[in-house]
Amino acid sequence: MTRTAPTAPAPGEVLPPPREPGAARRSPLSRVRDAIFRYGLLILLAALVVVFAVTQPAFFTTFNLLSILLSVAVVAIVALGVTVSMSVDGFDLSVGSTVSITVMLTAASLVYWGLGPVLAVLIGLVTGTVIGLINGLLIVVARVPDMLATLGTMFVFAGGSLLITAGQSIASGSGYQGAAPKGSFTDAFTWLGQGDVLGVPVPVIVLVVVTVAVILFLVRTRSGRLLRAVGGNREAARLAGARVGRLRVLAYVISGFLAGLGGVLLAARTGRGDVNVGADYLLQAVSAALIGFAVLGANRPNAFGTVVGAIFVGVVLNGLTMLNAPYYAQDFVQGLLLVGALVVSFSALFNRKAAR
Template identity: 40%
Template sequence: MEAKISAKNQGAPVKKGFELFHFLYKYGTIITILALIFIFSIANPTFIQGSNIINILRSISIVTIIAIGITISLSVDGFDLSVGSVASLSNAIVISMFVWFSQNLVVAILSAILASLLVGAINSFMIVKLRIPDMLMTLATMFIIQGTALTYTKGATVSQNMVMPDGSMATGLISPFFAKIGAVPWIIIIMAVAVIIVHIFLTYTKHGRYMYVIGGNKEAARLSGIPVNKYKVAAYLLSSCFAAIGGIVLASRVMTSEINSGAPYLMDSVAAAFIGFSVLGAGKANAFGTFIGAVLIGILQNGLVMMSVPYYAMDIVKGAVLAFALAITYYKQK
């Protein structure tokens, strides 16, 4: 009798509801992007023009670069909330090196990256050695680095020809070559290179696969001989490094260092990284999915602006998109 029931169950068709959910989980983000493009194009035909597409790609470049760092931390089952503050610190350092200290391009960029790597080292030490939960530690670091950046700049905007605290004028000049980094096409090229490199690293290299194993089951990875702590340290160093690159690109784009300039990119970057979990049914943090998530957010922002939606209402939409992505991701993992 039991054998007959079992055979009957094996031959039973899969429920349509589950098939639909699986399809939406796998392709829902891409379908949403296509639907938004269609809707916004009807509402405003200029939306689909090449110049606006370039504008969208430029607008998501910094978000994508920072989100790539979050993606790497998520791959080892971590979560780096300090990336926005690290981007602010990187932004402040690279501009100040030009304006305050009259340094060349190499010194300015290396100084920003080294300072950010120090933050990553502190995060990884506290998380790996002292076993502080990732989210709590990076939340604390976010405030510490935010305060450090404000203290470093004395709460002022750093720019060429600024008035120094002693009343004199800053004499340093920002490198003309540095100014090109944040312009089209270089800002888009930098984003594309970051996505491709991290995608290849996580998907096709031994080290990337180890990170995914750690993210899936840390104890099993340790028993398999994978040096879990070393990879977690590497993940947070890489996360800070990409946040630094995002801050440098932002500095090049605006040519100044505003107060907490990187903070607004945190929410969008987190949303992009989590949306990426469900792209093509990946079920894990991945660079390509993160890029698609950033594209979705960029299209939403651009389209809503064209439809004259107030800027203060956009966070509602972005928050709803993130909540939806999280709901799908964690429901699928049940």
């Protein structure tokens, strides 16, 4: 269909970032747009930190900054799982319910069944992993579309978390339906959510470890690379030798495991098993992952962006709280942030690829 122009293109003419064929030479305006597309979110984050630090001296303290990280740790960990499922071009709507049911099962293991902290943590992690496996099999083997399959399991496991306790919340000292408790939230367990190492909260340490692990997995391992290939072009990945089905199941298993880990940390932080506590985590984790699309102009799921997205939301909410904004405005603000980030990612205004 095409042939080369008479002169061969000089290597300098095909330098990245890729230019839309036939597009005009880059004007100052388009440079600004490019900058917004790539660095907009990071610049905005820095600007917010400066503004909050100037107006509220208490904002820019080690204590407050760590408490922001602590407040976003669980969301960010769950969001990293969402990022992995999005990386195979999938979607996991069940992560919130997975958080809920792991919280309840972990709490029940400690209080109802008195199994001790180690088993409780294991049960929580296994629960998340098994849910991920169920999602993956529904999607890959039963061929249910990802959104629908995980919508279904979202319902099932949200309901399942109520069955465990007959709809009651679990606290230390409350046994199953009035029976005597066999155990309690031990200090060793709550340390996972409330303790610190050299002043750094344990969930923040876990977040750092998980972030590094997920980034390394997605970018620097064979499985991670193939997994992203499946997300980029399933047929191309298959023809290049990727076992597409297995990789898709793996992605949901990782997503489920990380949601389970989030649930365990949440139970440890709150020191109770609250009914439906995970429901909020779906929207928050998905928005963090989607806001992450706008980080460094990735325009696709990426683990680094996801964590930045979660921190971004945390900073905004923390700063607004300090400025005495009402708590009930939080969802509204979070929604606005999400829409703004999506516009930066997808709108042809900023993203030349979207202009096609």
